[in-house]
Amino acid sequence: MSKRSSAKYKLDRRMGENIWGRPKSPVNKREYGPGQHGQRRKGKMSDFGIQLRAKQKLKGYYGDVTEKQFKKAYIEASRMKGDTGQNMIGLLERRLDAIVYRAKFAPTIWAARQLVSHGHIRVNGVKCNIASRRCAVGDVIELGSKAQEMALVIEAQSLAERDVPDYIGQDGNTKVSFVRVPSLDEVPYPVKMEPNLVVEFYSR
Incomplete structure (x- = not known):
């Protein structure tokens, strides 16, 4: 069994979003990133950075899913008929x-x-x-x-x-x-998830 290696709300701070919609999230108090330079970190993100962020957000939302398990879900979704991003959400929700x-x-x-x-x-x-x-x-x-x-x-x-x-x-x-098996629109994510960017990240 995989073990969570860091505090769960660190991901909220890093993304600047309340990913699980929890009232305890530190983002409810401060939306800027962690660290002494958090408020100044507003540089333009590259396409790779945007894709990586979308991947980390979706993977983090499901808790202790390992990178190996997450990538396996992508590979399986890509072999199924239909939209790979939608298929991936369906597999994670199952x-x-x-x-x-x-x-x-x-x-x-x-x-x-x-x-x-x-x-x-x-x-x-x-x-x-x-x-x-x-x-x-x-x-x-x-x-x-x-x-x-x-x-x-x-x-x-x-x-x-x-x-x-x-x-x-x-x-x-x-x-x-x-x-x-739900579609992306049916899943009650508190924040916007972009599985299409996750697909782009893995298919590079």
Whole structure:
């Protein structure tokens, strides 16, 4: 299992955007970059820099996805029919930790990953602890009995900052189903994501 090597909100400061839409984000207080020169760092960015930034933002949004896993998703998306950027978003949203996060079983994507890796999530009635598992349309994801009483889960379900999207079908507070693979427009990103720039970055 990959481990987060830096503070999660560092990415917010670096990008100058509240990537997860969280009220605790430091960007809510100061939008300039980190460091003593953060306020002066406004130079024109190259095409490569713009593409790299889009890649880091999308990859960072999904938490502990490694570069190897992320590039693998791009390669797989490029082999599928249709738009590569849209396909890539579809593959990332099919990850089990992403679905747990979208279902509001966890307050953050990292908490969702932890819930899965600690064995609190069942897929089609079977315990699964692999956060990167790719779910299929129709799969039923539910919380284990211990997880239903966890303060973290109860807190997540009461969060007003985000809603459960249409492609996640709710069956009460503890069970959801993956209804369909979403398009980019359906995914409730708090900030603008540009998978087309990610595709350009990898296809150089």
